Amino acid sequence: MSEMPARLKYTASHEWARLEEDGTVTVGITDHAQDALGDVVFIELPEPGQQISSGDEAAVVESVKAASDIYAPISGVVTAINTALEDAPEKVNQDPYGDGWFFKLQPGDAREVEGLLDAQAYQDICDADEH
Amino acid sequence: MSNAGLPLKTGLYAQHIEAQGKMVDFAGWLMPVNYGSQIDEHHAVRQNVGMFDVSHMTIIDVTGANAQAFLRFMVANDVSTLLPMQALYGALLNRQGGVVDDLIVYRLAQGYRCVVNASTRTKVLSWFDQHRMPDMVFAQQNLAMIAIQGPKAVAQLNQLAPGAVPDDLKSFNACTYQNWLIGRTGYTGEDGVEVMLPEDEAVNLWRGLIAAGVQPAGLGARDTLRLEAGLNLYGQDIDDSTSPLASNMGWTVAWAPADREFLGRDAIEPHRGRSSAKQVGVILQDKGVLRQGQVVTCAAGSGIITSGSYSPTLGCSIGLARMPSAAQGPCQVDIRGKLKQADMVKSPFVRMGKVLVG
Numbered sequence: 157m158s159e160m161p162a163r164l165k166y167t168a169s170h171e172w173a174r175l176e177e178d179g180t181v182t183v184g185i186t187d188h189a190q191d192a193l194g195d196v197v198f199i200e201l202p203e204p205g206q207q208i209s210s211g212d213e214a215a216v217v218e219s220v221k222a223a224s225d226i227y228a229p230i231s232g233v234v235t236a237i238n239t240a241l242e243d244a245p246e247k248v249n250q251d252p253y254g255d256g257w258f259f260k261l262q263p264g265d266a267r268e269v270e271g272l273l274d275a276q277a278y279q280d281i282c283d284a285d286e287h
Numbered sequence: 288m289s290n291a292g293l294p295l296k297t298g299l300y301a302q303h304i305e306a307q308g309k310m311v312d313f314a315g316w317l318m319p320v321n322y323g324s325q326i327d328e329h330h331a332v333r334q335n336v337g338m339f340d341v342s343h344m345t346i347i348d349v350t351g352a353n354a355q356a357f358l359r360f361m362v363a364n365d366v367s368t369l370l371p372m373q374a375l376y377g378a379l380l381n382r383q384g385g386v387v388d389d390l391i392v393y394r395l396a397q398g399y400r401c402v403v404n405a406s407t408r409t410k411v412l413s414w415f416d417q418h419r420m421p422d423m424v425f426a427q428q429n430l431a432m433i434a435i436q437g438p439k440a441v442a443q444l445n446q447l448a449p450g451a452v453p454d455d456l457k458s459f460n461a462c463t464y465q466n467w468l469i470g471r472t473g474y475t476g477e478d479g480v481e482v483m484l485p486e487d488e489a490v491n492l493w494r495g496l497i498a499a500g501v502q503p504a505g506l507g508a509r510d511t512l513r514l515e516a517g518l519n520l521y522g523q524d525i526d527d528s529t530s531p532l533a534s535n536m537g538w539t540v541a542w543a544p545a546d547r548e549f550l551g552r553d554a555i556e557p558h559r560g561r562s563s564a565k566q567v568g569v570i571l572q573d574k575g576v577l578r579q580g581q582v583v584t585c586a587a588g589s590g591i592i593t594s595g596s597y598s599p600t601l602g603c604s605i606g607l608a609r610m611p612s613a614a615q616g617p618c619q620v621d622i623r624g625k626l627k628q629a630d631m632v633k634s635p636f637v638r639m640g641k642v643l644v645g
Contacts (some may be wrong), residue, residue: 194309194507195326197597198576198604200623216623218576220325220597221507242574249324 158188158282161253165229165269166278172253173229175269176260180235184257185217185226185248188282193219196248201237202259208234210268215258217248230268232261297342298431298486302493306503314406316343318506325507329599332475332512333640336437337504338496343405346430346483347415350398351423358399360549361418362392363531365541369394372461374470377539378531379403379414380551384558385527386534387414389519391472393461400428400468400483404521418550431489435496436479436504436512438640444469444480447495452480474509476516476638511596514605517568517634523579524566524593524607530555533564533609535634562612564590568634569606569618570644573627577606577620585618585631587611592620600637601645607634 164172170189174182190196198218208214208228215226237259241247248256263269273281294317303310308319318340321328331337349358358366364377371394379387388407393400403411408427415425435444441452451464452471461470466485473479484492497503510520517535519525525534532540532555541547542559569592571577577595588611595606610618610631619626632644 194321195324195597198574200575218597220511220599221320223576223578 158186158191159253160186160188160275160279162275164253165272165274167227167229167272168278168281169227171226171229173269173272175266179262179266180260181230181232181263181266181269182257182260183214183229184252186278187252190249190252190256193217193221193224195220196245199241199245199248199258201241202234204234204237206234208232208261226258228261229272230261230263231265232263234259235262236260295343297340298489299340299342299433299493302490302497303340303503306497308503308505311506313343313506314404316405318343319503321505321507322503325505325511326599328502328504328508329511331502332437332477332504332508333600333637334437335502336435336439336443337502337508338493339434339436339504339509340431340493341434341481342431342486342489344432345403345405345408345411346428346432347401347403347412347425348395348398348428349401349423349425353420353423354398357418357420357423358392358401359547361415362390363540363549363551364392365547366392366394366399368541371396372463374459374461374472375539376459378525378536379411380531380549380555381527382551382554383528384530384551384554386521386525386529386531386536387411387527389521389525389536391470393468393470395468402432402481406522428483429486430483431486432481432483433489433492433496434473434475434479434481435501436473436475437477440477440479443496443499443501444482447492447499474516474518475512476518476635477512478639511599514594514596514607515598515600515635515637517607517636519607520594529609530558530562530564532558532562533566535566537562564609565612565614566593566634567608567610567614567631568636568644569595569608569620569629569631570601570636571604571606571620571627571629573629575622575627576604577622577629582621583608583610583618583629584621585610585614585616587613587615590614598636600642605636
């Protein structure tokens with residue numbers, strides 16, 4: 157059973173987003189996603205300063221098995237990327253909601269986060285995937 | 288084979304679930320892709336021992352007075368060179384010289400046993416049927432197969448089944464133990480055996496190996512192990528339109544005797560020793576992962592990655608590529624529009640636990 161913290165917001169494409177106290181939004185991939193991908197070996201992150209629109213391909217995660225696009229859950233400017241993943245991509249498997257985060261965005265409109273899926277709605281999507 | 292349309296399950300399905308295998312559809316079979324971490328499973332095979340359920344592969348026995356004549360016509364390698372309990376690797380070619388399948392042929396006390404891919408079962412059975420000869424029969428066998436692979440594989444099996452594998456059994460030789468056929472063969476580049484046996488006995492053997500601490504390994508680890516070992520995957524590195532001479536399989540084509548007629552010979556013989564394409568190994572120097580279909584460019588021209596992944600042993604990405612025959616040295620690979628630096632090398636990358644490249 158995959159973990160889905162209630163404090164996070166989710167997308168149907170298996171990203172999570174968290175509105176931080178400083179107004180930025182941290183983005184990563186869900187426990188369900190990392191489990192489905194298997195061992196992660198490489199992550200291509202966006203450039204800091206890059207303007208990204210919601211739904212854009214913002215990063216690529218490569219597991220041993222396959223490459224998968226990571227989409228921006230909301231629009232914004234990239235303010236930080238998790239450079240630690242360059243040498244330790246396995247953090248995505250080990251701690252998808254913590255050390256395995258991908259990038260932070262300064263949202264154009266923070267209310268966009270509210271429009272994402274809550275944990276229950278995301279759970280329902282994952283359950284449906286398995287049938 | 289029955290249940291058309293439904294995924295097939297091997298006799299070890301319950302064991303995979305018990306071992307928390309993540310089951311995926313592979314050529315119509317529900318098979319474990321991993322049991323947690325495919326990288327851990329990979330290392331277990333390279334350094335110690337691991338086991339794979341390969342019961343989904345197709346086992347076809349060929350018997351009768353014309354069994355040898357049939358296989359000498361069907362297989363580009365020459366089965367008449369085999370003594371009983373010896374095996375060879377080879378290709379079934381079509382008339383255009385493309386690879387219908389790659390296979391291992393064992394010569395048994397009577398007749399031959401072919402092990403072909405799971406994904407090609409229907410095609411190969413129909414191919415055999417189209418070329419059947421009088422005084423021969425072929426029949427798919429309802430057997431399970433467990434591949435036990437790694438430096439400790441043989442010792443581990445002998446511990447559970449004392450005397451099953453003679454220590455001096457050579458690579459590509461086979462032995463029998465009770466009603467099992469054990470080949471010193473595999474798809475990992477390590478020492479090991481493949482055991483063909485009845486399903487109920489396979490369950491007991493699997494349980495015994497689990498109890499002895501042997502790591503079950505899934506299709507994921509099987510793919511990275513075979514890639515490091517430079518072994519082709521049918522449907523990816525070779526298919527009906529690729530020549531064995533462009534796929535690092537030239538050594539499996541037995542040209543002598545010159546008067547042996549085999550399927551595809553007329554098509555490939557003019558290219559013998561001067562194939563316009565060849566297979567090379569590729570090591571990615573930049574960060575990223577090589578994948579099938581990426582374009583590789585070098586001074587001699589361009590080609591394509593036929594298999595690519597991450598190599599747990601080398602800690603970087605490796606692949607196999609089909610390139611112009613003069614290709615060598617540095618090259619560039621287009622990964623999502625960015626050109627990454629790579630080197631072409633002779634495969635295999637890893638054999639018997641040793642890194643052979645770089």
